[in-house]
Structures are given as C-alpha cells and as structure tokens.
Amino acid sequence: MGNLSALKIKSLKEPGRYSDGEGLILDLKGPGRGHWVVRVQYAGKRRDIGLGSLDSLGLADARAAAGEIRRQARSGIDPLAKRRREKVVVPTFEDAAKAVHAEHQAAWKNGKHQAQWINTLETYAFPKLGSQLVSEIEGPAIRDVLAPIWLAKPETARRVRQRIGAVLDWSYAKGYRASEAPMRSLSRGLPRQPRKDGHFAAMPFSDLPAFLLRLRQRSSVTRLALEFLILTAARSGEVRGARWSEIDQAEKIWRIPAERMKAGKEHRVPLSDAAFDVLKRVARFKSDFSDLIFPGQKPKKPLSDMTLLKVLQVMEVPVTVHGFRSTFRDWCAEETQYAGEVAEVALAHTIPNKVEAAYRRTDFFEKRKMMMAEWAKYCFDCV
Template sequence: MVGLSALQVKNAKPGRHSDGHGLYLVVREGGSRSWVLRVQANGKRQDFGIGSAKSVSLATARAKAWEMRTRLEAGEEVRPKPPTPNAVATIPSFAEATRACHTAIKSGWRNKQHRETWLTSLEIHVFPHFGESPVDQVTSLMVRDALHPIWLKIPETARRILQRIGTVLDFAHIQGWCEHEAALRSVRKGLPRQPPDDNHFAAMPYEQLPAFAAKLAKPPHSAGRDALLFVILNASRCGEVRHATWPEFDLEKALWTIPAARMKMRKAHVVPLAPASMEILKRRWPLRHSDTGYAFSSHGKRPLADMTLLKLVRTHSGQKFTTHGFRSTFTDWAAETTDHPKEVVDKALAHQLADRVEAAYRRTDFLERRRQLMLDWAEFVGKSLERRQ
C-alpha cells in the first residue's frame, strides 16, 4: 500500500485517510486535521491521538506511530501518565538513535540498496567517532571531525552522510531525546571547499534549492531564467528544454511530449507539467514569434545557448554547480524526503533500466504517479516563492 504524500495531507477533504499500518489523517468538516493511530490492544480496537497535522508533519507522525506500535507490542502503556518525581529520562546513544530512526523511516523507501546503504554509511564513517556518545551531546564540532577524513576523498557520500546525521538528530528531537533541533549549518564552514568532481555533475543540495528558485522567479523575467526554472521544475536535461518547441506542449492537458529524436535514449518521453511549469509556459506564449518556434528563445529562431543557463546557475548560486546537476538534486530529494518509488523517479528522469528483462516487463510509463511526484517536487521548489508572494 502506498502511503499519503505531503501534498495529499495538505489537500485532504473531510474524512479518515489511511497512511497504512494503522495511521490515519482525520480531517473534520471545520478543517482541523489530526493524526490518529488505530491498533488492536488488550483484545479491543483502540485509537491513540498523535497530534494536530499543523504541528506534526507526516514523517513525524509515522515515527511516533512506529514508536507506539513497538511499545504496545511489548506490552507497554503508551497513554500519558503523570510524571514520576525525580524521574531521569534515558537518552540513547547516537548509534541507538540512528538505528531507531532507520527502522522508523525505511518502510517508505522502495529502493532496497538505499535502505541498506543509508545505515551502513553511518556505521562505517560516523559510529567510530561518536556512535557511543549520548545523542543529545552530539555537537557540530563532532560532526565536522567525523566528516573531515572523507570530505574531499568521497565528497558526494560525505554530503549525503551530513544530511543523514541531520535526519537522525531531528528524529531524536521529536522523540524528546534532544532538547533543541539540530543545527548543522556551520559544519560545512569548518570543512574545506570540495573541488568539482570530474566524473559527476556538480549538484546543488536540495535544501538550498527553494531559495535559489526564488531568485530565478523574481522579475524581470527572461527567456534564460524561465528556461532554467523550467529545467529545475521538470528535472529535465538542459538540451531538452533549450530545444523545446511550442507544438510539443499540450497546454490543455498539461503535458509535454519530447520527440524520440531529441531524447538521449531515442524514445519519446511524456512529461506531466505541474501548475508552476504551466505558469511559465503561459507567460512565454504571448512572447512567441511563431506557433512552431522555440518556447525558450529571445527571437524564436535559435535556441538558447547552454552557457546562458550555466552562467545563471553560477551567478545566482555563487558556486560551481551545473545545470545537469539539478537532476541529481531531484533524485536526492526524492530518495531522502519522499515515499515515491525509485522506479517512478527513474521514469520521470527518462532513465533506461540496466536490467533488460526488468525493462521488458515494466512497460508502464507511470504517468499519473509521475504527475503526483512532479506536483510534490514543484511544491518543494516553490516553498520560498510562496513566502515571497
């Protein structure tokens, strides 16, 4: 069963909406939203309130539901009790908190390799440094010292590990093990700047993307800024957008059909367009020079140069990120923060499956599932845009 998405939680209509494993989002007629865990306990069905959806996120609700189910299965009482005088809370070690966090969130990852490497990377590179330390005593300096040996040696892995440490510390905070939320922004400032990787496209960390997109969307608009934002919103290859012509777009159905001749794998690719992408096209349409010309061009006769978009990326980010790297940013976001299956993400990227047998059986294009994926992605990218508006 596929659970709820963040967008579904936000737009759910009155009623009871299942996320799976007994967790429900209850939306009342007045608009209030709350989380409820329904389980069989002591021979009868019982509901346990987890909190308001306004203050408890989907990820947090899942973590709390997992903790409640685990305690109930062990025969523990989960309903609140008056605090015992002089009681001292037991704080787990960072390693224990990491394994608890991994158990709570791994069910949302369809990629088996990601489930395994997520925990293994911390066991290998972090636990030897502060795995036995109480999780509430982990500091930015400890994190910096743990990452320093691998920061330049395996830069991409090191960045992922930093994100995962932050996830564990956030989990520890919602569990009540850490008094304050994780503050790891200073860690990068204590590490050397990573050089460009000759074998990979330099990708912007997804946490930085909403603020970057807000800069691009700020007037005055231009063909280059619109094209780059369109690249980001659709996780497209730069050339696919630069050479896009108006006949490829179905503005009524919000679809973009890229011909096989322009695709890397020489197979036509249909892209479901989120409202944010449609707004860009509707803004470009009155500026067109012909109904068959390039959608992102100053004069409609020649496509934008690749360097035009790359210059925008580096001017507005101040770093040597690449345009193609936004596809990696999208992949990291989907794997780290959503429940979308890897096969749907791969299809959105128009990736070819390495296993030909698997590819032969998987002939669906997941169009509607990709539409939801791109809606969630556009919502994430547009967070800063909403605040600006």
C-alpha cells in the first residue's frame, strides 16, 4: 500500500509535493489541483517524469503508469526517449515521398528530372505503397511494386527502386523507421535482368548523381577512390596506383606515366574542381611512408580491385567498377556535343585505325578540360 489514498488526496489543502512511495509523487498546486510525477533512475541519472494531471488521472491509474515507467527503466529502456518516439507522427509513403521531393528539388537543376522523380513514384509506387506508413514497408511490398516492370521496363524499374530507397532512407534519418530501406532482400526476390550485350554492367547515367550522394554518406579511402574514378573516367588500376607525385597541384592535372597505362603512353587527365576536391579529402589518409594517393590496409600497397567492387556490393548496386567508364561514354554521346574522338581520348582508348593514329597530333586537352568540368557538374547538379 502507498502513503496516499483517494480520501487523503481530497483532504489535502496545502500546496506541496506528497510522496506515495516508490518514486510516485503528487505535486499539489491547491485543493484538487496538481499533477503526478514519477522519479526513476536511468543510466545513473535521476529523472522526474510527468504522468498527467490530478483531475485526469486517479491514484490507481497513476500507480499503474508509474509502475510501467519503472519497469521500462529496469529493462534498459529510456522512458523519455520512448515517449518522444510515440509522439512522432509517422507519415504515409506518399506524404514522405512528397516531402523528400520538396526538400531536394531545389538542388536539381534539371526541371525534367524534378518532374520525373515524383512522376515515376506516382505511377508505379503510390498505387501499392502510397497509403502505407513508411514504418511498415518491408522488402516484399517493394518487390510487389517492382515485379511487373522489372523485366518489361528495366531502367524504369531501377529508377523506381532507387527512389523508393531514397524515401525510406530519408524516413529512417527522420526517425520514422527503425531501419534503412530493406533493399538487400530484393536481389533475391526479383529475377536477374538480362544484359543486352556482353559489355561490363554499367549504371545508367541518369542514376549516377543519386548514387554519388549515397556514396558520399560515408568517407573512406575506398569510397574516395571510387568517386575519383567516376569523376576522371579512369581505369581501376590507374586510380588504385595513382601517386601524389603524378598530380600537378598548380595546373590541376594528373599525369599518368606510360608504364601504368594500358596503351603504354603517358596520359594527361584534367582534374575538375570536384575531382580535385576528392584529393583534398583523401589527403588526411596520406602516409609518410607511401606516395600512394589511395593506399590499402598496408600504406605501401594499393587498394585491390575487389575492394572497390565490395563497395558496390555493400551498396547493392548491380554494376561493375569498369562499367562507370561506359556510363561516362554514354553521357558524352547522349548529353553533350563533344566529338566522339574527344571522349575516346578521355578514356585513353587506342585508335584502331593505324593511319588515323599516325596523323593525330593532339590529345584535345582543352576540350577535355571543359568536358570533365561539365561531367562533374552533371554528377552533382542533377540529383
């Protein structure tokens, strides 16, 4: 039995704090007016947690509420944090998607992309997911959205998948979900999309800006190497073996020596501001014992090709590292007016025609400098 009773509470006149025992306290403001407080210890700290007013919560209910709070604290649950979570109003997928779109569209320079981003979700995701709370959406529900278009419209399906993931990841960051988007299960629940040719699996360039945003959410030597590879359109081995002595800091040029190039000729790479920024960020990993820009676990050893591929696997992106060169080439062909020869030099491809190769005396450096700046702008302005 506690120290208080319903009859005693009615007889109380003087304002003050009256203990019922076990941490339950009535904070009386006047006859019949006051509120209940329970005092608990959590993580070594004393906390007073309000339970409700005297006129809305009787003694029996106050004791029950106090008992539940004490039980949570003993179980290692923070009662205040739990209460805050319970007060959060979880949005539906449709409301969350519109919020994400509103937050990000200002950063999207391409008006067509702004419209397409939400339109694809309205067409394919809202009919099945729109009314569901984001906290309740799991892999099977996403799979059911994608299954009808996964083989019929593979590129559209990949975009819908990425955008659903973006909405759920945003919801996780806002505290509306207990976990990030459950994309891993989808790879087992959907059939393999057939390749149209024998080329390396490449990411559509329209998906690249969103991928780079995800890549930048964490910082590591491997992720920075992958970002640098994408921004320079270089081969994996060229990036993994890159050395600080090859970088002309003043001119922002990366000179790859002939012995490290597939064609056996020195290759100059103009560094966009974004690519140069990667070098600034990776400089904090620089070792006094190695000249490697992207060292592996052992400073004098470069990253392995599998390490870069592992990043893509962890992010559940079904492409190859080499495929990003195809992504760049497709962008050049479809989104720019640069001649094919300029893009081919940027990729350090050899000229099959020996006569043409003998007469070419330029590496189109100034044109490539402009092209790589535009490529970087596209990568980060079209999310």
